[in-house]
Amino acid sequence: MKSLNSEISLKIANPINPTNIVPLDFNSVPTLPDSHTWTPCTSADPSFTGDDHSVPVIDLFDPNAVSLIRQACERWGAFQVTNHGVPYDHLKEVESQSRRFFALPAERKLRVVRSAESVTGYGLVPISKFFPKMMWSEGFSMTGSPEEYARQLWPHEDCRQFCSVMEMYQKEMKGLSEKLLELILRSLGVNYEDIKWANPKNGLSSYQALLQLNSYPVCPDPTRAMGLAPHTDSSLLTVLYQSCMGLQVQRKEDIGWVPVHTVDGALIVNLGDLMHIMSNGRFKSAMHRAVVNKTHHRVSVAYFCGPPKEEKISSLIQMIDDDRPRMYRGVTWKEYLEIRAAHFDKALEFIKNNNIDDA
Ligand SMILES: O=C(O)CCC(=O)C(=O)O
Numbered sequence: 001m002k003s004l005n006s007e008i009s010l011k012i013a014n015p016i017n018p019t020n021i022v023p024l025d026f027n028s029v030p031t032l033p034d035s036h037t038w039t040p041c042t043s044a045d046p047s048f049t050g051d052d053h054s055v056p057v058i059d060l061f062d063p064n065a066v067s068l069i070r071q072a073c074e075r076w077g078a079f080q081v082t083n084h085g086v087p088y089d090h091l092k093e094v095e096s097q098s099r100r101f102f103a104l105p106a107e108r109k110l111r112v113v114r115s116a117e118s119v120t121g122y123g124l125v126p127i128s129k130f131f132p133k134m135m136w137s138e139g140f141s142m143t144g145s146p147e148e149y150a151r152q153l154w155p156h157e158d159c160r161q162f163c164s165v166m167e168m169y170q171k172e173m174k175g176l177s178e179k180l181l182e183l184i185l186r187s188l189g190v191n192y193e194d195i196k197w198a199n200p201k202n203g204l205s206s207y208q209a210l211l212q213l214n215s216y217p218v219c220p221d222p223t224r225a226m227g228l229a230p231h232t233d234s235s236l237l238t239v240l241y242q243s244c245m246g247l248q249v250q251r252k253e254d255i256g257w258v259p260v261h262t263v264d265g266a267l268i269v270n271l272g273d274l275m276h277i278m279s280n281g282r283f284k285s286a287m288h289r290a291v292v293n294k295t296h297h298r299v300s301v302a303y304f305c306g307p308p309k310e311e312k313i314s315s316l317i318q319m320i321d322d323d324r325p326r327m328y329r330g331v332t333w334k335e336y337l338e339i340r341a342a343h344f345d346k347a348l349e350f351i352k353n354n355n356i357d358d359a
Pocket residue numbers: 212214228233240242246247248288289290299300302
């Protein structure tokens with residue numbers, strides 16, 4: 001068999017738009033430019049209604065939460081949570097500080113533009129380079145304190161509030177992600193204490209994480225624009241706050257793209273590719289996208305949670321049996337991000353077991 005490593009280095013990234021980082025100044029255009037015009041999006045048939053046709057909302061205090069999570073992860077790769085412990089006021093503060101950032105003039109935001117190699121800073125989402133058309137959105141990402149960026153953004157003003165809100169939110173998201181990871185593992189029948197790095201009691205819990213603020217300005221022609229193109233997240237799990245509707249999750253096998261309704265104070269949980277790998281394919285990673293609208297400037301805040309730096313994620317031993325042999329080889333988050341940066345939606349194929357050099 002061909003060696004995976006040589007295959008990856010040979011097939012170097014072939015992005016369509018490698019330098020696509022700087023967003024449009026959305027205030028400057030009255031109509032949708034050709035660079036941003038996509039073929040119209042199709043959505044789920046509105047006649048699909050009822051519980052089985054919308055992303056489940058799970059109360060974390062529900063005694064059946066673990067089994068509800070299992071069903072949601074198998075069927076959707078996504079769910080919403082209530083009673084998650086993050087106060088509603090904090091969600092609103094993060095939204096308001098995000099809006100404050102995006103309201104800055106374009107030249108100010110460009111002071112903190114991300115470089116092609118970096119995942120933090122301001123710009124279009126990194127997956128933009130795989131699409132021929134540009135998305136109707138802009139983003140700003142950080143890991144830990146955004147202080148260095150904030151000082152450049154607001155050199156003569158007080159930037160403490162922006163920093164403290166973002167830092168507080170990351171702390172809260174870390175705690176919630178740990179709790180969710182425990183519940184998701186339990187739903188797979190795995191004791192999270194058996195996985196050293198997943199157990200916060202070991203004091204080892206050094207998850208890596210990225211906080212991403214997304215902005216989708218009001219759009220003159222929403223049916224022909226794309227807020228964020230279809231993708232799965234590379235994380236273990238992503239916790240998402242949306243200010244208004246716009247997120248859609250795909251149920252490919254039957255009903256297609258399904259809008260995720262806003263439930264006051266709820267947070268959305270998307271499973272990422274690393275969780276799909278850990279579950280040995282039992283759980284889906286949610287294929288999702290964001291659509292835009294004509295009346296509301298939509299903001300979303302995504303917290304991507306991944307494993308500790310050196311940890312190789314592979315299918316859990318408990319998920320492997322005669323009927324379901326190991327599907328994937330082990331990868332660190334960084335290795336997986338590199339494979340994604342080169343192969344985008346084919347990345348999982350590259351770590352399938354049958355692609356491994358047996359030697
Ligand atoms: O804005 C949204 O609803 C989706 C955001 C998202 O999928 C992402 O940041 O990866």
